[in-house]
Amino acid sequence: MSSCPNHAPNIAKGRPARTHHIYITVKEPDPGPPNRLYYQTIRNHTEVLVMRRWLAVLVALLSFTVAGCSLGAGLLSTDGPLQLEGLAITQNSIGVPQARFTVRNISTQPVKAFRVEVDVWNAYGARLKRYGYGEKTFGGIYQDAIEPGRSETVTWTLHGFDTAYTIEGTITSAVFDNDKTWYKGMGDKRYTATASK
Numbered sequence: 001m002s003s004c005p006n007h008a009p010n011i012a013k014g015r016p017a018r019t020h021h022i023y024i025t026v027k028e029p030d031p032g033p034p035n036r037l038y039y040q041t042i043r044n045h046t047e048v049l050v051m052r053r054w055l056a057v058l059v060a061l062l063s064f065t066v067a068g069c070s071l072g073a074g075l076l077s078t079d080g081p082l083q084l085e086g087l088a089i090t091q092n093s094i095g096v097p098q099a100r101f102t103v104r105n106i107s108t109q110p111v112k113a114f115r116v117e118v119d120v121w122n123a124y125g126a127r128l129k130r131y132g133y134g135e136k137t138f139g140g141i142y143q144d145a146i147e148p149g150r151s152e153t154v155t156w157t158l159h160g161f162d163t164a165y166t167i168e169g170t171i172t173s174a175v176f177d178n179d180k181t182w183y184k185g186m187g188d189k190r191y192t193a194t195a196s197k
Contacts, residue, residue, distance in 0.1 A: 080174060080182050080191055081107035082114055085151060087169045087193035092157055097164035099138070099195075100155045103171065105146040110177040113143045117172050120158060123165040130160035145177065166196040 086102035099118045105111050118138040120128045129136050140156040158164055171191040173183045184191050 078182065078185070080171065080184065081105060081109070081111050081176065082146075082171055082174055082191070084169075084171055084191050084193050086153075087167070087195045089164060089167050089195045089197055090155070097158045097161055097167075098155050099140075099158055099167050099169055100153060101169055101171075102151060102153045103146070104151040105148050107176070108148050110148065111146045111174050112177050113141060114146075114174040115172050116140045116142075116156070117170050118156070118158065119168045120161040120164045121166040122163045125166075128161050128164065134160060166194065168192060168194045 082103045083106045084101065085104050086100075088100040090098045090100055092098055097120075099116075101116060103114070116139070118140070119136065120138065122128055127136060130138070138156070138158055138161065140154075142152075142154045144152075146152050158167075169192065171184065173181055175181050
């Protein structure tokens with residue numbers, strides 16, 4: 001044992017030894033709000049993604065248009081199965097104006113129906129409405145088969161357009177025998193004709 005009674009270990013006196021605990025907490029430095037460069041990078045990335053999407057849409061639209069169009073045709077127009085050979089304005093037995101279309105099937109398949117639209121003007125050049133207050137465009141449907149190479153003359157009576165002097169007729173769509181439908185492209189004037197009395 002120790003020769004000095006005052007310096008005897010605490011254990012000898014029945015007291016536990018003192019222990020000291022040290023706790024260390026490491027705190028990460030606060031990065032603060034993202035800087036201007038961070039926001040600029042995010043914005044540039046978003047702009048690139050948007051530009052890529054618009055470019056893909058534009059390329060798809062142009063390739064579809066170039067592949068399906070012929071020269072002189074309108075936007076998204078393909079060659080139709082019918083050729084508009086003639087348009088005339090006539091009158092029926094009681095003097096009601098009529099639009100007479102002559103069409104030829106220039107495709108290799110029968111066409112079982114087609115749709116036309118007719119715009120009407122009087123002798124003064126004013127566009128007419130049906131019965132003076134209705135729609136401005138007359139719509140007609142022909143539903144008999146036209147075989148390839150055959151011509152057909154179809155007449156529609158323009159009820160409500162009694163003062164018709166000039167008409168503009170357009171073939172707007174056609175249905176093949178296999179139920180596939182062709183639609184005239186925007187601005188395609190190949191399927192439009194004008195006639196006057």
